[in-house]
Amino acid sequence: MSSSASGRGANELFFNAFEQNCVSLAYHGLWAHPDSGRFDYTRPAFWKDLARTLERGGFDSIFLADVVGVHDLYRGGYQTSVTHAMQTPGGDPSVLIPLMSAVTEHLGFVFTQSILQEPPFNFARRVSSLDHITEGRVGWNIVTSHLASAARNLGWPDLPEHDTRYAMAAEYLDICGELWQHSWAEDAVLRDKANRRYADPEKVRRIDYQGTYYQVPGPHLSEPSPQRTPVLFQAGSSEAGRQFAARNAEAIFLDSTTPLGARQIIDDVRRRAREAGRDPSRILFFQGLTFVVGGSDEEARAKDASYREYLNEEAFAAQLSSAAGQDISVVDLNTPLEKIRTNTQQGWLNSLRQSAPDQNWTLGQVLLWRRNRQIVGSPERLADELQKWKDAGVDGINVTPVISPGSFADFSDGLAPELRKRGLLKQHYRPGTLRQKLFGEGDRLATDHPVARGLNAR
Template sequence: MNTNSHIQHGLWRHPAARQSEFTSLSLWTDLAKTLERGRFDAIFFADVLGLYGPGDGDYTVNAREGLQFPNNDPSVLLGALTAVTEHLGLVFTSSVLQAHPFEFARRVSTLDHLSGGRVGWNVVTSAQESAARNFGFDGLEEHDERYRWAEEYLEVVYKLWEGSWDDDALVNDPSRSVYADARGIHRIDHHGPRYDVAGPHLSAPSPQRTPVIFQAGSSPAGQAFASRHAEGQFILTSGLDKTRALIESTRAQVAATGRDPHDLSFFLGQSFVVGGTEEEAKRKEAELDEYLSSDGFLLHSNLGFDPKTGEALDPDTPLSQLSTGTNVSHLQWMRELSPDPDPKVRDLATLAAKLRGRVVGTPEQIADRLEEWRDAGVTGINVMNWILPDSFEEFVDDVIPVLQERGLAQREYDEGTLRRKLFGHDQLPDGHPGRAWRGAFRSDEDGA
């Protein structure tokens, strides 16, 4: 994330950490080059639009920890990273809350053109009360209603990306003095509960048309949304069996929508502490733990307060009694993660800081663990750093060669777009709801 403290709170204070330099372009361009050298599929940027905690609450901890505050727009940063990479996918988060779908569609098409088709979009609905207030709402809408909002948002951008321009509409023929043929360019005339969009799309089709769609929610509504739309799902689960069950359940839902169940890949969030020996790795783990901020992890959970009153919850409140309307999948994951069958609010910081997808060991031991995740159905790993850039440099230099030897990581990139690298084709496959809008407006006479 383009911020000081993203996930591993407190680690920005580590002597080797440079994440406090997040406004420096060279930090990110150097990191992107490192990831491409390691043949990473993509660099993925998270984002938030408000502060963690009550909507009108105190933000002392947010400021003191630099906890995703301040932060900068990842889509702007991706524009710069296109110039220093050739193959690396460029995935960013954008909420349906923050940008009108017409503007967002043009911005994504621009990035996809400039990158040669390497853009992905992590679709989120926002979980911070303050985010809703920042965009003029009284507060967050109900959890499942936000996913219904996302459904219409995606319908609008699919119409623009997939249906507004025919494949042969961009002629670029100086001999006939025709740049584009208006007969192949269509208004979409969308009229829905939230949006009225006329069109046509101002950008001609980019290499992927629609970016690779990612999603992160694992609540029932989130799973249903992913089964209809996502090509990549970010997951955080508590063990092999539950991960396998989640993947199998979601793939079944994908198939029920008419899509190929293997058109959805699963990326498990993991952090790594690497050592030449197991003992060295454990020493490094203990050193990292010295910098962890309990206040930061508790705040980031966004669960330690009553969402209606903003008051801090009794530390002995069982997590099973929380009903927040936000972070539903995160709360479920925390409860599954705890060795205590009924963990309390006071346990939130420890659960997040100590147990969140941490793998400690030698490169060979890490590879062993990743083989187990692969066998459980996990497609890939979302590597969550401790410090920038060392966590990624260490992973690329020490772990990637072992993964490559075992066939768990690619040695070379395939040519083409991000979607082609991941799935073997440039554009949305048949069966995806976005693809259904291709050619849907050809009967229109607009501009003919």
């Protein structure tokens, strides 16, 4: 899909704000910085103010990450994670959506939920409810979990094998898709006061799904929401993850360390999507980046130096242990990534290996890997760097804050005006649902999407 067909400018990027309902999401230790407001993450005013800031800055959506277990491999327990508030404590991301949507008009809300976390029938109803209450501004980041502690918390004896989780995800999405798209006909809802008929039962059908992992008779309890199906996001970069994303994702998050690495992944996933019978231009790619914005390069470097004083390497090590599937406190930090084998975040490690072909990553280098995706400087310098990612084929940026809400205020008030001047950021929001804003072609899934086609048509 061309930029003009999607309703955006030829050089325009989309922007997500990467957040989590917790104290420390990515830049561990920065909650202690004097400018951080993270102690207020449990207060409604924090999230409402953040939503207003993001809409002022032209963000298309806020992407809410989540974990449902503790990072407990490092040094044999979760003490490090709790001490440094590394994604623990944390709250349910979806409860923030009605709060933020009430004070905004255009901002989208993409939330993370694992397929291990809840039966698909109940999840489908919750998503439809959120899509109704936000008037069509909801997206789902489909994850399969990577923490063994999360699997055990959710009633599993252990984390299912990696490719099994993706097979489960395929069934989970099939069920949700049948409920969202095909249980209620478009004209099932009558709202006929004269004849006292709210809906026509002949146009509400069961789905009678019988799979390997799930059995769901239906019908869906919710009437069709504005988008029916939320915008589908995914971040898998393992072999199984890329195949799943090429078949199902409308937007994909990238962790590439170079524009070249991003280009390679984009080309590969688009090829797979074409082979799966989808229009590859109906998939958007969002690269994760962090900005430290200053009025000048010197001012930005000084700000970054103040941030670096608060970074906590032990918290990073605890998070990396979960990604590697082993306690890295007992592993030589010079161990090449290619020698690590894991049943957890294969895609996360693969994306590091593959996104920078000219580098041989070691565990030690990865400890502060996020800083390789950090750009420090004046608005003009940051805009120059963003243009390189745009030229490589990236459609949008997933903006990770160093401190919150300060990093987003710096973006909205410092960087956004320069991006608008260069045509990299929209001047005004387009009307419609989140899907319409992203693709410019109505509220519903593309007709070639497997969920739109339905199980009976495949």
